[in-house]
Amino acid sequence: MTISQDFYMFERLFRAIYMPQNVYCIHVDKAATSEFKRAVQELLSCFTNTFISSQSKHIILGSISRLQADLACMRDLIALDVPWRYVINMGGHDFPLKTNREIVQYLKMLGGKNITPHLEFVLKSTERIKYTYREYRNRTHAFVLQKRRKKSPPPNQLKIHFGSKYVALTRKFVYFALFNEVAIELLQWxxxxxxxxxxxxxxxxxxxxxxxxxxxxxxxxxxxxVKWIYQEDIHKGCHGHYWQDVCVYGPGDLKWLYASSSLFANKLELKTYPLTVECLELWIRERSLNQSEIPVESDWYLLPK
Structure with missing residues (x-):
């Protein structure tokens, strides 16, 4: 998980996805406040199967840093003496739409394949690799700007494909991405x-x-x-508000989320639409307990406030 702010949203998300048989690597943005970092550290210290990434990157929208954060966690996970089978990357404003049991069953059905989804509107973004881009920072902002210099062709005559940053990868593929020469050269390029x-x-x-x-x-x-602003003819509109072309879900989006076949939802904000998060949290907890193979105690249910 890559997080940078909004501790209480992270706390809700972590509670919703936590299972003792899993292992959790948390990358905290290097630019996060000391207070936020301390709160995350204190929460994770309660669990033996969670840890903060050994490397911390300053996350800049559109730069290599987001990918480097994921790779840092994957290096840490590969080094563990834990026989995990799949890694799923997440952001701090995601939320599960499926129980842990359902996610495991879903991944088992893949037969050892990776999920790297296509995104139609990203497929047309060849400008991203036609020219070089450079990171800039000042006292208040960090950003990426396109330069006039053209990029060299991809290494090893690779055809560049475009898709989602959110993936589900097998352990063997993660090892390939970290240590294979072709992968290393692609990362450098x-x-x-x-x-x-x-x-x-x-x-x-x-x-x-x-x-x-x-x-x-x-x-x-x-x-x-995800409800993209470009696809309102498909999802029939956002009942919260759009942020960088992505819907931040309001309570009116819950029915659509409940019916989704996706494993997770993005994007949610506890401060802006607390009811959306609380309803999803109650809904996913009840489904998890209904799937339990052991007797369920009454205090395991989350009581609505």
Whole structure:
């Protein structure tokens, strides 16, 4: 998980996805406040299967830093003496739409394949790799700007594909992405592209030699339920508000979220629409307890406030 602010939203998300048999790596933005970092550390200290990433990156929208944060956690996870099978990356404003049991069953059905979803509107974003991009920082902002210099062709004659930054990857594929020479050269070439996390995973997953490489049917799977402003003819509008073309869900979006086949939803804000988060939290907890194979105690249910 990559987080930078809004501790109480993170706390709700962590409670919703936590299971003792899983392992959780949390990357905290280097630019986060000391208060936020301390609160996250105190929460995670209560659990033996959670840890903060050994590397901390300053996350800048559109830069290589978001991908580097995921890779940092994956290096830490590979080094653990834990036989995990899949890694799923998340942001601090996600929320589960499926129980842990349902997610495990879902991943088992993939037969060892990775999920690196296509995104139609990203497919047309060739400008991201046509020119170089550079990070800039001042006292209050950090941002990425396009430069006039054209990029060199991708290494190893790779065809660059575009898709979602949110993926589900097998352990073998993660090892391939971290240590294979082709993957290392692609990562180096991607340093000065725009949002490389939206082409790195899916490009590697289209290499036939990559473990669990691309399956045409699986490539259409959506891990995240997202209401893009470009797709209002499909989802019939956002009942919260749009932030960077993505809907921040209001209570009026709950019915749509409940019916979604995706594993997670993005984007939620506890401070802005607390009812949306609380309703989803109650809903997913009740479903989890209904699937329990042991007797359920009454105080395991979350009581509405």
């Amino acid at each position: 991607s340093q000065d592209t725009y949002s490389p996390d939206e082409h790195f995973w899916i490009t590697l997953n289209n290499i036939p030699a990559a473990p669990g490489s691309m399956d045409k049917e699986i490539s259409t799977i959506s891990l995240r339920a």
